[in-house]
Amino acid sequence: MSAPSPYFISRERFIPASAEQIFELLATPAMHAVIDGSNSVRDALPNGPERLSEGAKFAMEMRIGAPYKVMNYVIEFEEGRRIAWRHFYGHIWRYLLEPVEGGTQLTEQWDAREVRRRWLLRLSGFTRRNVRGIERTLEKLEAHFRAGGRAEQ
Known part of the structure; x- marks a missing residue:
């Protein structure tokens, strides 16, 4: 068995909401700042x-x-x-939703295994910070839906 890659981070969490509700939030860029656990997302740009x-x-x-x-x-x-999107630098943010009784098992992944010069991500600390950022995002998503949150801002 190979060692885990610092360029692929995956965490999962049970969210007490339907996959459709969670997906709607993830598919709404204006909501990304609300759930971002890294505190780096500010807002969706207009247009x-x-x-x-x-x-x-x-x-x-x-x-x-x-x-x-x-x-x-x-x-x-x-x-x-x-749903997954690729940043200009090439890394991917991915969300996988699996309906389960009472809610959804949500997996968030950050995948930079195919990025050129990915060692820069490790050197700059992204590989370490992204672990906690993903965990916080999942915590925020759970809290959002426990509080009766919706995909509208």
Whole structure:
């Protein structure tokens, strides 16, 4: 068995909401700042789609130290079950939704295994910070739906 890759992080959590409710939130860029556990997502840029779909392009205002903008491309899309987008640098954020009794088993993944010069991500600390950021995002998602949250802002 090979050692886990620092360039692939995957965490899962039970969320007390239907897969459709969670997917709707994930497919709404304006809601990403609400659930972001890294505290780097600020807002969706205007002129992007209100709801994501296969092939959609959307940009986000970000901040890690200094503010910046990032363009994303939806590369995987299965309504209610799977959504993933690729950042300009090549890493992928993916969400897998599995309906279970009483809610959804949600998996969040960060995949940079195919990124060129991925060692820069490790050197800059992204591989370490993303573990906690993903865990916090899943915590926020659970809290959002326990509080009766919806996909609207």
